[in-house]
Amino acid sequence: MTRPRVLTGTHFMHGDFAVAEGGLAAGCKFFAGYPITPATEVAERMAARLPEIGGVYIQMEDELGSMAAILGASCAGVRSMTSTSGPGFSLMQENIGLGAVLEVPCVVVDVQRGGPSTGLPTSVSQQDMMQAKWGSHGDYPIVAYSPASPQECFDIAIKAFNTAEKYRTPVLVMSDEVVGHMTERVTIPEESAIKIVDRKLYEGDPDKYLPYRPDEDLIPPMALAGDGCKVHMTGLIHDEGGRPSLTPETEDILVGRLLDKVVKHAEAIMEYEEIGTEDADVIVVAYGITGRIANRAVELARKEGIKAGLVRLITVWPFPVDYIRKLSENVKTILVPEINYGQIVLEVERVVGGRATVEQVTYVPGTLPDPDSMLKRIREAVK
Amino acid sequence: MRTEVKLSGFGGQGIILGGYIVGKAATIYSDMHAAMIQSYGPEARGGACSSEVVIEDREISYPSVEKPDIFVLMSQEAYELSKPLIKEETKVLVDEDLVKLDEGQIGHISAIPSLKFAEDLGRKIVANIVMLGFFTSVTELFTKDAMKEAVLSTVPEHTRELNEKAFEKGYDHGLQLKKGRNAE
Numbered sequence: 001m002t003r004p005r006v007l008t009g010t011h012f013m014h015g016d017f018a019v020a021e022g023g024l025a026a027g028c029k030f031f032a033g034y035p036i037t038p039a040t041e042v043a044e045r046m047a048a049r050l051p052e053i054g055g056v057y058i059q060m061e062d063e064l065g066s067m068a069a070i071l072g073a074s075c076a077g078v079r080s081m082t083s084t085s086g087p088g089f090s091l092m093q094e095n096i097g098l099g100a101v102l103e104v105p106c107v108v109v110d111v112q113r114g115g116p117s118t119g120l121p122t123s124v125s126q127q128d129m130m131q132a133k134w135g136s137h138g139d140y141p142i143v144a145y146s147p148a149s150p151q152e153c154f155d156i157a158i159k160a161f162n163t164a165e166k167y168r169t170p171v172l173v174m175s176d177e178v179v180g181h182m183t184e185r186v187t188i189p190e191e192s193a194i195k196i197v198d199r200k201l202y203e204g205d206p207d208k209y210l211p212y213r214p215d216e217d218l219i220p221p222m223a224l225a226g227d228g229c230k231v232h233m234t235g236l237i238h239d240e241g242g243r244p245s246l247t248p249e250t251e252d253i254l255v256g257r258l259l260d261k262v263v264k265h266a267e268a269i270m271e272y273e274e275i276g277t278e279d280a281d282v283i284v285v286a287y288g289i290t291g292r293i294a295n296r297a298v299e300l301a302r303k304e305g306i307k308a309g310l311v312r313l314i315t316v317w318p319f320p321v322d323y324i325r326k327l328s329e330n331v332k333t334i335l336v337p338e339i340n341y342g343q344i345v346l347e348v349e350r351v352v353g354g355r356a357t358v359e360q361v362t363y364v365p366g367t368l369p370d371p372d373s374m375l376k377r378i379r380e381a382v383k
Numbered sequence: 384m385r386t387e388v389k390l391s392g393f394g395g396q397g398i399i400l401g402g403y404i405v406g407k408a409a410t411i412y413s414d415m416h417a418a419m420i421q422s423y424g425p426e427a428r429g430g431a432c433s434s435e436v437v438i439e440d441r442e443i444s445y446p447s448v449e450k451p452d453i454f455v456l457m458s459q460e461a462y463e464l465s466k467p468l469i470k471e472e473t474k475v476l477v478d479e480d481l482v483k484l485d486e487g488q489i490g491h492i493s494a495i496p497s498l499k500f501a502e503d504l505g506r507k508i509v510a511n512i513v514m515l516g517f518f519t520s521v522t523e524l525f526t527k528d529a530m531k532e533a534v535l536s537t538v539p540e541h542t543r544e545l546n547e548k549a550f551e552k553g554y555d556h557g558l559q560l561k562k563g564r565n566a567e
């Protein structure tokens with residue numbers, strides 16, 4: 001049975017399948033990966049679906065190769081994606097950095113499991129959130145989304161592709177074992193209703209092409225491999241022509257621009273959901289599955305008369321610095337529940353800079369936070 | 384209104400598929416919300432296996448089952464593991480040949496020889512669907528049509544007839560059981 005590229009309709013769908021379907025709906029035609037719990041089902045779905053729509057699925061020898069393969073395919077103009085979990089995400093880091101410096105659009109899904117190392121292969125964590133930002137060496141820009149449901153896995157996969165294409169950068173989808181292995185209602189719209197953003201292509205004289213000369217928006221137009229332009233790509237620090245130029249001046253021009261590229265467009269990229277923040281004394285800042293559970297805790301707190309609010313981060317990187325800083329001016333306490341030993345709470349603390357009390361709420365990897373324990377922390381915060 | 388359902392048995396009985404069909408009946412055919420979580424470890428094949436489905440009339444924040452309202456038990460091991468969570472008000476659906484209940488076991492117990500019925504139909508693989516038919520009439524969580532549609536839209540095309548028979552068999556057994564109870 002051959003199914004269409006976009007499975008328009010209402011489904012009771014697995015989170016890992018939904019992120020794969022979102023990728024397909026966004027035009028993904030190439031997936032290279034290596035199976036790993038709890039991300040295997042993403043690869044499994046792609047292996048079944050890509051051949052149906054004229055795409056290519058390759059099971060690679062490892063995650064280094066997987067990441068390299070999707071960069072190569074993307075340079076040839078094919079929307080590309082991979083998925084993995086903790087140990088594989090570590091192996092992908094070097095080539096994620098390469099993708100950032102070569103400005104290659106691609107999407108990497110990390111279905112987080114308990115770590116470090118082989119860790120807790122079959123259970124939940126949010127322990128890769130700082131690795132998402134800093135995992136590869138050197139300074140580089142990154143965009144990371146965090147879905148809270150199978151529906152959001154689908155929706156975010158599309159956004160991730162559009163962001164990757166628009167800004168020419170690798171984009172991460174930081175899912176987790178619970179969201180990835182959860183089956184829920186997923187509504188897939190008509191193909192015509194799905195907004196697709198394409199990368200900016202070079203249309204000038206091929207002899208005059210400078211692959212890393214940016215436009216005013218700091219994004220250089222891309223020439224696809226085989227289209228007639230001469231393109232040199234290197235992980236070395238390079239000038240506008242793509243040639244190695246190993247000076248601090250060129251480092252500053254190139255890396256400075258790469259970082260500014262995301263900063264300049266951060267407002268357009270960042271997404272968060274706010275609930276009851278206007279009059280709140282205590283605000284929970286959370287993301288992914290934890291953000292979803294916090295929603296109930298905040299609702300229960302409101303029923304008790306506590307002025308509680310929620311900020312659910314949909315993009316975690318870039319971090320909404322100005323927004324959180326402004327929020328902290330009118331609130332007593334900010335709680336940051338995470339399924340790790342304190343990661344995004346560090347960023348919140350940095351940004352808040354003492355304007356409000358920031359409290360870490362630790363959930364041990366392997367356990368799903370329950371709304372009652374979160375409610376307890378909200379109650380204590382307003383005492 | 385929140386209902387927590389837990390189906391347990393051993394790997395290969397279609398426990399995960401059973402949970403999937405319950406969730407599908409809720410979300411696709413009944414306009415409710417459902418979230419299914421399947422738990423598995425390295426021991427899943429042939430070992431203990433369970434699926435958990437949370438059903439609510441609103442969006443689900445917490446997708447995990449803590450205190451099941453309904454248990455479907457398809458193996459002795461599943462029963463032994465579940466026993467501490469069975470309360471007076473818990474609905475417990477068991478395969479009477481696969482699970483030997485303790486004397487005086489509390490809870491609303493409903494028993495069916497689902498595996499035997501499936502064997503009578505020629506394929507013991509449909510025991511889970513017999514159980515889902517039984518689940519439908521005993522729990523009244525969804526309409527018969529909703530659950531039947533969920534079953535038939537999930538199973539392979541060439542097994543529809545067999546699965547429909549299995550579903551009806553279980554459904555009728557549940558109806559008779561209820562009739563008997565009402566007569567008491």
